[in-house]
Amino acid sequence: MxxxxxxxxxxxxxxxxxxxxxxxxxxxxxxxxxxxxxxxxxxxxxxxxxxxxxxxxxxxxxxxxxxxxxxxxxxxxxxxxxxxxxxxxxxxxxRVLAAGDETANGAGTGTGTGAGIGPLLSGAVRYGVAIGEIEAPYGLEDIAAQAEAVDGGYRVSGRKSVVYGGHVADLFLVAARLGDTLAVFEVAARDCAVSGYGLIDGGGATEVFLDDAPARLVVADGAAALQDALDAGALALCAEALGVMDRAFALLLEYLKTRKQFGQTIGSFQALQHRTVDLATEIEQARSITILAASRMGTPDQSRTVSMAKNLIGRTARLIAEESIQMQGGIAMTWEYPSSHLAKRLVMIDHQLGDTDFHLERVMAAHQAA
CATH class of the missing domain: 1.10.540.10 (Acyl-CoA dehydrogenase/oxidase, N-terminal domain)
Structure with a gap:
């Protein structure tokens, strides 16, 4: 490769x-x-x-x-x-809007109208993708939000949790049950109740409450489009984690080369050298699996490989966070020093769009199905 x-x-x-x-x-x-x-x-x-x-x-x-x-x-x-x-x-x-355009032009199960992908790519319109719920934080199987056709349109009811970026969204793409299928609807932020909040590692999310909110159908049979969006989001988090880990590791190396104890830099201590080499190896393994997952986007192995990557990234990110703080000591816990913020982000990435346990179960299920 x-x-x-x-x-x-x-x-x-x-x-x-x-x-x-x-x-x-x-x-x-x-x-x-x-x-x-x-x-x-x-x-x-x-x-x-x-x-x-x-x-x-x-x-x-x-x-x-x-x-x-x-x-x-x-x-x-x-x-x-x-x-x-x-x-x-x-x-x-x-990803979801692209799937909606494809189905509209193909099988006729989507629509090609609405704000669309152009304003999103230009930054003029901001979307929140409302998939997760309190009882279904990661997967699609237990989504309970409901939609129904009313007077030539649609209405959606339900609650969506931890919608990333939803606190500043103009529109929401909402996953909801339409009869026996899982569909995707576009709902204006003004037509639902939104409760925004900050996340512990920075950035924001929101709870979205829908009560017969008027909606536009984007994808009628939306399970595949939603899973693709979740896979792409998980891959993005893996790549983001690589950037965070690279910076955390660089800060650690700088500290080990400058901090002195017993008259010499602590980076000269063999025990710390071995631990640092182990971290470098773990980061390269995480990079390799992320590259593999990127190469398999759009293939039948997409979901399985993304889950493999997200599982390994979650475990490696936590290790980097813990080791970098321990080896840097008290300064790594201060607000002004970047390491504390890097560590928080690394730990929290594991809990976005499926943690290590969730993705391990997906990989195991995929292997059993094969």
């Missing part, structure tokens, strides 16, 4: 790294990530102006990317900068 980025993707990643490196220092990040609206609207506009969101969709939808490797090229720099901008829901919404 070729582990090298293409020239186009390298340009995207380099541009994003430079932009975030210049504008999203740790002081700015901590200033905007923990207070409403839990991101920087000005920086969101600048990201959109850079064309970053267009890398999340294919040429058929007006973008210039949309592959697993394009997702990695965008989200790894976001992780390195601990950027709390709502790019993850934009990616997931783009």
């Amino acid at each position: 070729n582990f090298e980025m293409s020239e186009d993707r390298r340009m995207i990643a380099d541009s994003l790294n430079r932009f975030l490196g210049d504008t999203y220092g740790i002081e700015h990040r901590t200033k905007v990530a923990y207070d409403a609206p839990f991101h920087d609207p000005e920086k969101w506009t600048q990201l959109a102006d850079l064309g970053v969101l267009y890398a999340l969709a294919g040429e058929g939808q007006g973008g210039y990317g949309g592959t697993g490797f394009d997702i990695m090229a965008v989200f790894e720099p976001l992780g390195r900068a601990l950027c709390p901008e709502p790019v993850l829901p934009a990616l997931m919404a783009a």
Whole structure:
């Protein structure tokens, strides 16, 4: 497998790294990530102006990317900068809207109307993807929200939990039962009750309450589209975690080379050297499985390989968080030092879109089915 980025993707990643490196220092990040609206609207506009969101969709939808490797090229720099901008829901919404366009033009089970993917990619319209519920936080099987056809349209009722980016969304893509099928509907934020809040590691989410909310059908048989969006989101989180781990490891190395004890730098102690090499090995293994998952997007092995990656990333991220804090000591627990924020993000990534246990069960089920 070729582990090298293409020239186009390298340009995207380099541009994003430079932009975030210049504008999203740790002081700015901590200033905007923990207070409403839990991101920087000005920086969101600048990201959109850079064309970053267009890398999340294919040429058929007006973008210039949309592959697993394009997702990695965008989200790894976001992780390195601990950027709390709502790019993850934009990616997931783009996948669902693309599926809606395909079904509208193909089998006739979707619609091609509404705000659509163009305003999303330009940053003009922000979406929240409302899938998870209190009793169904990760999977699709137990979703209870209901929809019904009323007067030539649709109405949706139910509650959606931890909708990433939903606190600033203009529109929601809502997974709900329509008869015997799981469908996707577009609901305006003004037509539902929204309770936004900040997350412990920065950024925001919301609870969405729908009570006969007027809705537009996007995908009538939406299980495959929703699973694709969840897979793409999980891959994005894996790539983001790689960026966070790279930065955490770099800070750890810098500390080991400068902190002195007993008259010498602690990086000269063999025990710490061995532990550091182990961490480097774990990060490279995590990178390899993420690259494999990216290469299998759009194939029959997509979901299984993404779950393999998310499981390994979750375990590795926790290890990096714990080891980096332990080896750096008290300074790694301070608010002003980046390591504490990096560690929080690494731990919380495991709990987004399925934790290690959830994805391990998916991998086991896939192997048993095979």
